[in-house]
Amino acid sequence: MEKLIEKYYRPRLPHIWCPGCGNGIVTSSIIKAIDKLGLDQDKTVIVSGIGCSSRASGYLNFDTVHSLHGRALPVATGIKLADPELNVIVITGDGDGTAIGGNHFIHTARRNINLTVILFNNNIYGMTGGQYSPLTPTDSKATTAPYGTLERAFDIAELAKAAGATYVARGTAFHANMLVDVIAKGISHDGFSLIEAVTQCPIYFGRQNKKGDASAMLKTQRDNAVTVEAAKKLSPEQLEGKFKIGVLHQSEAPEYTKQYQAIIDRAQKGAK
Amino acid sequence: MAIKTIGKHCKGCGVCVTFCPKQVLGLDALGKITVVDETKCITCKQCEMRCPDYAIFVEKK
Numbered sequence: 016m017e018k019l020i021e022k023y024y025r026p027r028l029p030h031i032w033c034p035g036c037g038n039g040i041v042t043s044s045i046i047k048a049i050d051k052l053g054l055d056q057d058k059t060v061i062v063s064g065i066g067c068s069s070r071a072s073g074y075l076n077f078d079t080v081h082s083l084h085g086r087a088l089p090v091a092t093g094i095k096l097a098d099p100e101l102n103v104i105v106i107t108g109d110g111d112g113t114a115i116g117g118n119h120f121i122h123t124a125r126r127n128i129n130l131t132v133i134l135f136n137n138n139i140y141g142m143t144g145g146q147y148s149p150l151t152p153t154d155s156k157a158t159t160a161p162y163g164t165l166e167r168a169f170d171i172a173e174l175a176k177a178a179g180a181t182y183v184a185r186g187t188a189f190h191a192n193m194l195v196d197v198i199a200k201g202i203s204h205d206g207f208s209l210i211e212a213v214t215q216c217p218i219y220f221g222r223q224n225k226k227g228d229a230s231a232m233l234k235t236q237r238d239n240a241v242t243v244e245a246a247k248k249l250s251p252e253q254l255e256g257k258f259k260i261g262v263l264h265q266s267e268a269p270e271y272t273k274q275y276q277a278i279i280d281r282a283q284k285g286a287k
Numbered sequence: 288m289a290i291k292t293i294g295k296h297c298k299g300c301g302v303c304v305t306f307c308p309k310q311v312l313g314l315d316a317l318g319k320i321t322v323v324d325e326t327k328c329i330t331c332k333q334c335e336m337r338c339p340d341y342a343i344f345v346e347k348k
Contacts, residue, residue, distance in 0.1 A: 020341055024341075028296055029341075029342075035300030035301075036339055043341070217300075229301070230300075233305075
């Protein structure tokens, strides 16, 4: 790991994340996946939006774009279309990706463009002080919901699948090695890949909801996560309150940049 | 094995101490990571894998 930090991180550690924040674990899983696949650092672009998770792009030694709030996907789409040879990885958060960037999210999934999106789900807007996001569970306390949230949370994996994503996976900061595998598969997949990385926010989400410290929140992830294979053997009652981890959905569909190139070829042929 | 800790990176969250199966690690008076008994280490690297701050590295010798 120390060698990976020298190779793939900019020399500006320690990072700004709070003590016990899982974002550091998820970021290292992304780096391990990139290293496992042997991606060229000069041919890999990391794009992020705004928020705690999106700070990750600033620590990574690639060509990175720290874009606008919620707009990581349109920026990444532009980069991918300009040069489809690049590996474009998008780092976004639950608020960034599903609230302000929710519309971009479903339409990028619908296009099935070959991007890998790693959505850090910490259930809260951490950077701005703990406002609830579309992925905050019902009845959770937040700065903007002192008596608990009324709204139901998105199941972002189901949303991505319904919107047309061709690879959907979920991992957690606790299952860090498994997260490396699902991210690596997502990068290798030819099409839109969404990886939901469940991570802990012990300061703004954990403290308000009495979830304990970082270690306790990691143990909660351990106890509530069920692998896709194990979930098949369990009844719906046994799966109550649990969430599945692993590759949740994978399918084949025409990839956008390839279709785009085909149209360019067809048009140029007609012009001659 | 060799355990390397970087005090400058450590924020004292205690995740490594919790998940160490052999009680090798502890926090010092300043709340930073410290190695209590290196001889007990079995190189499982759970601390290295879960450290959010890249403050601990375990190498097999």
